[in-house]
Amino acid sequence: MHTAARVLTAAGLLASLGALGSGCLTRKVSGEPPSTKINYNTVIRQSAIDKIDLLFAIDNSSSMGDKQALFADAVPDLINRLLTPNCVRDADGSVVPPQNGQCAPGSKPEFTPVQDIHIGIVSSSIGSYGTNQCNPTAAGNAGKQLDDKGQLLTRADSSGTPKTQPFNFLSWLPDNVEANKDKKPIAGTTAYGRAGLTSDQLETDFKAMVKGVADHGCGYEGQLESVYRFLVQPDPWESYTLPGNEADSNARVKLNGVDKKILQQRANFLREDSLVAIIMLTDENENTIDPLALGAHAWLYESGYRVAGGTPACSDPSKGPNSAECFSCYQDNAKDLPCYQKGLPLEQDGANVRFFEPKRRFGYDARFPLERYTTGFSQTKVPDRRGEHTETDNPDVRSFNYVGNPNCTNPLFAKGSSLAEAAEKTDNPDALCNLARGPRSSDLIFYAIIGGVPWQMLTDQPTNLEDSNPGKFKDKLVEDDWRRILGADPARYDFTGINARMRESVAKRDGVADTGSFRDWDTKNDDLQYACVFNLAKERDCSLPENKDACDCARATDSPLCDRTVPTKQLKGKAYPTVSQLSVARTLRDQGIVASLCPKFSADSDKDKEDYGYRPAVRTIVNRLKDALSERCIPQPLEEQDDGTVPCLITELLPSGDQATACDPAKGLKQPEAGVLERYRKQQVAGNATPEELARPLCVISQLKGPELVNNSCVKSTKGGWCYVSREKVATEKCAQSIKFPEAFPPPNGALVNLQCIEQPPTAGGDAGP
Structure with a gap:
């Protein structure tokens, strides 16, 4: 009943493979004939991630002070858990806290303690594009932090003076642990864990940074946009101008230059092979605009003026904001319709609630689309300013529609050396765009x-x-x-x-x-x-x-x-x-x-x-x-065939070698079929791979079974390959299900190992999953 899955060729398995990266198992693999659709696709790692880059996005609008104080109280929990993980009992997999920093006999840490950490903070304040609402130089705004530009910031309170200079992030890199023996602090920075700077001091200084963000920021919060500007935007603008008078509704915003400070901070904060965690603390929805939207007039939505509403269809229950007839009364095709051209009535447009359900109320959402952020936090390609908007007749304005053409390497997926080079070439759009691809995958x-x-x-x-x-x-x-x-x-x-x-x-x-x-x-x-x-x-x-x-x-x-x-x-x-x-x-x-x-x-x-x-x-x-x-667990069980194998394929991109000779059968490696190799190379090209990466050999790893296993696992096998192991068969396994390699034949350092499993229809009466 399982022969179809057994004889499926590697080329057939990858016939519909999408982008290489992480995925999720959306349904159980059954014993029916396969559809050859990939539905689980992920990177398999054999060594634990040993560094983390933590970026905190902290809302600094009014009324956030109480939340910042509560978050500061949680800082010790965060630091201690990373440096001293909980313990997992060998007998039953249960989790218990360590005692005096150590796991008791018969248990082990849930993951290897993280001894290499960067900690940075951005605020939600990124100005308001020339209007007086969040202009730091406007009357009455002295002492407020209204435009932090998406840069890393250090505004410590009186309880500490964090050692964050010159790039405004904390670094934990103790020199008394084996994992750090060959590591040196970023040039110019001071590493905690050395010279008397203990983890307690790290906690104290991190708390001071959190409280120092304060709550005197812009009320038009740009939490997502601040993170995007710092981590993702290939060419973050340095400044903006609003020519003419704010009262002139014809004025267009212009974005100027490239923020070299962000690029320098990014290049030093972001390691190419780290786990990146964005942690956002906010009490309000995203309220910042796309400055070039609406013909570069989107600044009107962050001004103190009333703005035009939408066409009648927007609030008509029979049509609504999703209909083609709903659009802004500012737009040319609304000129002959009964519209609130001079602004909605005040009772419908309080400045404090400008951005809730904007398409229904104004016929237009002047914010960036959310796809900008989901793409930015997960995909290897993103747009620079040249790829963000449609062209207009004015060469200085790319406006109206955000198109998001992904024409550049996402800095989150770039090599560290390439980020450093980009920071020195702010006048060269192509250098900022064409970054070399690094090893990070989206699951990190x-x-x-x-x-x-x-x-x-x-x-x-x-x-x-x-x-x-x-x-x-x-x-x-x-x-x-x-x-x-x-x-x-x-x-x-x-x-x-x-x-x-x-x-x-x-x-x-x-x-x-x-x-x-x-x-x-x-x-x-x-x-x-x-x-x-x-x-x-x-x-x-x-x-x-x-x-x-x-x-x-x-x-x-x-x-x-x-x-x-x-x-x-x-x-x-x-x-x-x-x-x-x-x-x-x-x-x-x-x-x-x-x-x-x-x-x-x-x-x-x-x-x-x-x-x-x-x-x-x-x-x-x-x-x-x-x-x-820690060890990578598969989120849901795979359906095993009669011989114990699963309908999956594992490829290994080796660090170096020649394609014709690198796949050593003695290590469980074999040449991929032509279709597999062709498909993989196409995905590398789509991911902006360098010529050196395209030259790396790709091998298929053999799946071990039967007598090749030892106690239902291949960890002690004498042959190279891989196997699927479940706790049902190996009671001491930490993961309910995982992929294993023989200890004698691990993938070499620098290899990229990728698992793809096919989707099959559920068995009669079976669970098709969510």
């Missing part, structure tokens, strides 16, 4: 959002929104969770299945219950309803001058954040639905991580509790990273 890039979603919805009891919910936090969400959080397709305004708390709205929402600790309120059309609230560790008197820019109860309202008897006393913090950031995590699937900005416990008296503050968030993040830091 993680994106975590600690944002606006009720903590209860992230537990194993997600429909219980009471404060007393006893559920356990989950490390990973399933599709039912996502539908409750975002609906079916929020980008197209399909909110089927969404929980009412996650809808962006100025009005009270149907389905939101008054639980005593949470309720909707009369926003006066000038604020959004909240996704969640939490108790402040210390109440805040909003009548005091020092709190006027960081308080939610400065005016008398019925907000659930404020004391009912003393309306200017703030008792609770809040988070709005962070729809954009959560949508990115949803699209990134296995690489996306979600936690709540509203903690279950936040009082000082609760600091010893397991779920205090952002401990659940840190726990979830590290639990998701640890698979990449």
Whole structure:
């Protein structure tokens, strides 16, 4: 019954192979004839990742101070877990904390302690493109941090002076561990773990950096865009100009130059072979614009002026924002339609709520499309400024439509030497674009959002929104969770299945219950309803001058954040639905991580509790990273054939050698069929491989079976090859299922090993998977 899978050739298996990289097993492989569609495709690593680059994107708008303080409290948990991992018992695979930094006999660390870490911070403030709303030089804005440009920043509070110069990131690189014996700190930097700079000092200084971000930033938050500018944009602009007067609605924004500081910071912070984790802390949706959208007039949406609405179809229930008849009244084809050309009525367009459901309200979304960020955090090719927008008659303006033509190597996937060279060639667009491809694969890039979603919805009891919910936090969400959080397709305004708390709205929402600790309120059309609230560790008197820019109860309202008897006393913090950031995590699937900005416990008296503050968030993040830091587990079981093999193919791109002679049968290697090799080379070209990489030989690794195995595993085999091992057959395995290689024939250092498995239809009555 399994002969079809056994005789499938390697060429047939790869006949429909897409881009080489990570993937996820969407359904079990059955014993039926294969469809030859690849549905699991991933890189197999034999050595643990020994370095991490942590980029924190911290919202610095008003009211974020309380969340930053809570996050600073979680810093020790994060640092300690990376430096001293939990222990895994050999007998049953259970996880226990270490004792005095050591694992007890009969257990081992869940992953190799990480002894090479870079830690950097970007804020959410990137200005407002020439308007006065977030202009650092405008009257009344002195002392605020309104435009951090997407650069790494160090604004320490009074508790510490972090040693981050000259590139504004912390480096942990102790010299007393074997893994670092040949490593030296980045030139000019000071490495913690040396010269008396202990892990305790690293924690203290990291806390100071977190608190130093402060909450005096731009109210038009650009959390995703700041990260993109720092990590991904091949040619981040240095400055912008808005010629003429802000009151002149015909003025067009122009982007100037290339930010050399970002390129230099990026080249030193980002290692080509590290695990990259983006950790975002924010209480509000993405609110920054694409400056060249709407004919380079998108700045109007971040000005203090009212903006034009959409055509009548946008708010017509029978048509709606997805219809072709819905567009902005600014656009030429709207001139003969009944439109709000001079701006929506004030009650429909409060400046504080400008960016919620913009297509429905304005007929136009002036922000970058979310695909920009999902592509930037996962794909090897991205656009530079030349590939982002459609052409216009004006050669200085590439505007109206964001097309995102992926014409450049993504810096996240570039060689370190190439990033360093680019930092010195800011006047050469081709040098910034054509970076040499490095070894990083997309499964080593993680994106975590600690944002606006009720903590209860992230537990194993997600429909219980009471404060007393006893559920356990989950490390990973399933599709039912996502539908409750975002609906079916929020980008197209399909909110089927969404929980009412996650809808962006100025009005009270149907389905939101008054639980005593949470309720909707009369926003006066000038604020959004909240996704969640939490108790402040210390109440805040909003009548005091020092709190006027960081308080939610400065005016008398019925907000659930404020004391009912003393309306200017703030008792609770809040988070709005962070729809954009959560949508990115949803699209990134296995690489996306979600936690709540509203903690279950936040009082000082609760600091010893397991779920205090952002401990659940840190726990979830590290639990998701640890698979990449340790032996690679396959997320779902593969269906074994009668002889114990699975319908998968493993290829090995060797570091060097000649294609005709490099595949040594004594090591379990054989020449790939012509179709396999051709397909692989095409994917290398698509990934901007260098001539040297295209010359590397590709081999197929033999799958071992039967008498070639020892105790149902090939680890002790005397033949070269690979095998599929499950805990069902080998009880001591840490992974429920994994790919193994003989200890005597491991893939050589520098080899790229890739696993592809075919999808087959489910057996009768079987589970087809999600």
